[in-house]
Amino acid sequence: MATFLILAVVMIVGAVGVITLKQPVHAALALVGTLLTLAVTYVTLEAHFLAAIQVIVYAGAIMVLFLFVIMLLNIQGETPPAVLAWFRPLAYIVAVVAAAAIATTAFMEPRSLPDEVQIATALQGGGVEPIADVLFSDFLLAFQLVGVLLLTGIIGAVSLVQRKVVAVQEARADGATKELEHA
Amino acid sequence: MDPLLITLAKALLLCLTLLGVFAYMTVIERRILARMQHRLGPNRVGPFGLLQPIADAIKSIFKEDIVVSAADRLIYFLAPFISITFALSAFGAIPAGPAGSLFGFDPWIMDLDIGLLYVFAATSIGVYGIFLGGWASNSKYALLGSLRSSAQLISYELGLGFSALTVLMIAGTLNLREIVELNVWSVSPLLWLPLAVAFFTFLISGIAEVNRTPFDLPEAEQEIVAGYLTEYSSIKWALFQMAEYVNMMTAAAVVSTLFLGGWRGPGFVDAFIPGMSEWPFIWLILKMAIFMFLFIWLRGTLPRFRYDQLMRFGWVYLFEIALGAALLAGAVIVFAG
Structure with missing residues (x-):
C-alpha cells in the first residue's frame, strides 16, 4: 500500500x-x-x-x-494569443465539476480492492498467455476492429499529406510554366 | 542468504564487469582499426598500450566539464545518466549459464517470463538519453543528431521486432533462459530458412539500433560535428561512450541468445571434454566477442549510409524481409508443424 x-x-x-x-x-x-x-x-x-x-x-x-x-x-x-477569451473560465468550471464528480463517486461508493490471491491466479505470473487467451477468443472482434481503426487512421494521415504534396507540386509546375511564359 | 542481497551483489558485479570490458573495448577497437589501416594505434601507455584506458579515465575525469550556458540545465545533466542506466539494466535479463552454475547461484540477474520484452523496453528508454542530450544542448548540430537518432531507432525497431518474432513463434516463449534451453534450430529443418533470414535482419537492425557504422548518422562527424555529443565534454561525454559500448555488448548478447544458443557451446566439444558445452560464461563471452569483432570490422570496412538510403533500406527492404521471414515461419508452424 x-x-x-x-x-x-x-x-x-x-x-x-x-x-x-x-x-x-x-x-x-x-x-x-x-x-x-x-x-x-x-x-x-x-x-x-x-x-x-x-x-x-x-x-x-x-x-x-x-x-x-x-x-x-x-x-x-x-502562450498562444487569447482568441477565445470566454474559454478559460469555462475550462476551469468544467475541470472543477469533473474533479468533484470523480471525488464524489470515489468517496460515496468506496470499493474494496479485489483479493490479491485471486488476481495472482488470474494473471498466472503476468505472462503473455493469459492475455493472449482472452484477446484472441472473447475479445477477438474488438481486437480486429481496433486494428481496422488504426489502419483507417494511417490511411487518413497518408491521404492528407499526399494531397498537400500534390498541391505543392502543381503550384510549382504552374510557377515554372509562368516563368517560362514570362521569359 | 537474502535473495535480494544476492541479486544486488550480482547486479553490481555485472555493472562493474560491463564497465571494465567497456574500458578495454575502446583500446581493442582502436588497436584493431589501426591494424586494418596499417597504423600502430595506441601502444605507448603500458605494455601493448594496456594501461591506455586508465590514462583515458584520468584524463576525462580531470578535463573541464563545460556546461553550455544556453542549455536546459536539468535535462542536459540527466541525459548521459539516462543513457548509461538503461544500457546497464538491459543486460540483466540475459542468462550466462545453466541454473546454479555461478558458485551455486544462478548466472543471471532476473529470470523473467517476458525477458526479451524487458530488454526491448530498457533499450527503448535508453534512447531518451541521446534524444534529450541533443535537444538540451541547444545547438543545431546536436539537435540534428538527436532527430536522426530517434527517426533511425524507430524505423529499425520494426525490423528488430519482426526478426525476434520469428524466434518467439518457434520457441513459444519470451523467456530468454527457455529460448536457450530449447535451441530454436533443433525444432524443424523447415524452419532453418526463416531463422537464417531473421538472424541477418536482426543483426543488421541491432547494429542500426546501437548507432554503429554504417548506421552512425547521429554522430556523423563529417556532417554534424559529433551529433548529440557535440556539446558534451569530460565525464558526461565518457558516460555516453560507455552507454554506446554497453549497448553494443547487449546487442551481441541478445543476438547470441536468440539465434546462436546463448550460453551453450557446440555439441561436438563434449567429445573432447564431457560436459564442456554446458560450461557457464565462456561460450556466451566467446560469441559476444565474435560479434564485437564484427562490429569493429564493419566500422573499419564500410562507408556510412546517406540519410535517404538509411530510411529506404530500413522501411523498404529490411522491414519487409523480416516480415516475410516471420510469415514463412508462421506458415511452416501452422501447416507443417
Whole structure:
C-alpha cells in the first residue's frame, strides 16, 4: 500500500506537470514520467507483460514521436494569443465539476480492492498467455476492429499529406510554366 | 542468504564487469582499426598500450566539464545518466549459464517470463538519453543528431521486432533462459530458412539500433560535428561512450541468445571434454566477442549510409524481409508443424 501511495503521488505530480509546464518538451517528459510510473505500478501488481508493453509502446514509441515532432518544429514555450477569451473560465468550471464528480463517486461508493490471491491466479505470473487467451477468443472482434481503426487512421494521415504534396507540386509546375511564359 | 542481497551483489558485479570490458573495448577497437589501416594505434601507455584506458579515465575525469550556458540545465545533466542506466539494466535479463552454475547461484540477474520484452523496453528508454542530450544542448548540430537518432531507432525497431518474432513463434516463449534451453534450430529443418533470414535482419537492425557504422548518422562527424555529443565534454561525454559500448555488448548478447544458443557451446566439444558445452560464461563471452569483432570490422570496412538510403533500406527492404521471414515461419508452424 505504501508503494502504491508513493507511485500514485509521483503519477499525479507528473500528470499535473503535463498540463502546467510551459516548455512543450518538459510537458512531454512529464508525461513520459507518468507513463513509466504507471508501468512500475503494473509491475507491483505482477502484470509484467502489461508493464513491458506500456514502456515499449507508450514511452518508447509514441512519446518519442511526440518529442520528435516538438523538436522538429522547434516549438518553444509561447502562450498562444487569447482568441477565445470566454474559454478559460469555462475550462476551469468544467475541470472543477469533473474533479468533484470523480471525488464524489470515489468517496460515496468506496470499493474494496479485489483479493490479491485471486488476481495472482488470474494473471498466472503476468505472462503473455493469459492475455493472449482472452484477446484472441472473447475479445477477438474488438481486437480486429481496433486494428481496422488504426489502419483507417494511417490511411487518413497518408491521404492528407499526399494531397498537400500534390498541391505543392502543381503550384510549382504552374510557377515554372509562368516563368517560362514570362521569359 | 537474502535473495535480494544476492541479486544486488550480482547486479553490481555485472555493472562493474560491463564497465571494465567497456574500458578495454575502446583500446581493442582502436588497436584493431589501426591494424586494418596499417597504423600502430595506441601502444605507448603500458605494455601493448594496456594501461591506455586508465590514462583515458584520468584524463576525462580531470578535463573541464563545460556546461553550455544556453542549455536546459536539468535535462542536459540527466541525459548521459539516462543513457548509461538503461544500457546497464538491459543486460540483466540475459542468462550466462545453466541454473546454479555461478558458485551455486544462478548466472543471471532476473529470470523473467517476458525477458526479451524487458530488454526491448530498457533499450527503448535508453534512447531518451541521446534524444534529450541533443535537444538540451541547444545547438543545431546536436539537435540534428538527436532527430536522426530517434527517426533511425524507430524505423529499425520494426525490423528488430519482426526478426525476434520469428524466434518467439518457434520457441513459444519470451523467456530468454527457455529460448536457450530449447535451441530454436533443433525444432524443424523447415524452419532453418526463416531463422537464417531473421538472424541477418536482426543483426543488421541491432547494429542500426546501437548507432554503429554504417548506421552512425547521429554522430556523423563529417556532417554534424559529433551529433548529440557535440556539446558534451569530460565525464558526461565518457558516460555516453560507455552507454554506446554497453549497448553494443547487449546487442551481441541478445543476438547470441536468440539465434546462436546463448550460453551453450557446440555439441561436438563434449567429445573432447564431457560436459564442456554446458560450461557457464565462456561460450556466451566467446560469441559476444565474435560479434564485437564484427562490429569493429564493419566500422573499419564500410562507408556510412546517406540519410535517404538509411530510411529506404530500413522501411523498404529490411522491414519487409523480416516480415516475410516471420510469415514463412508462421506458415511452416501452422501447416507443417
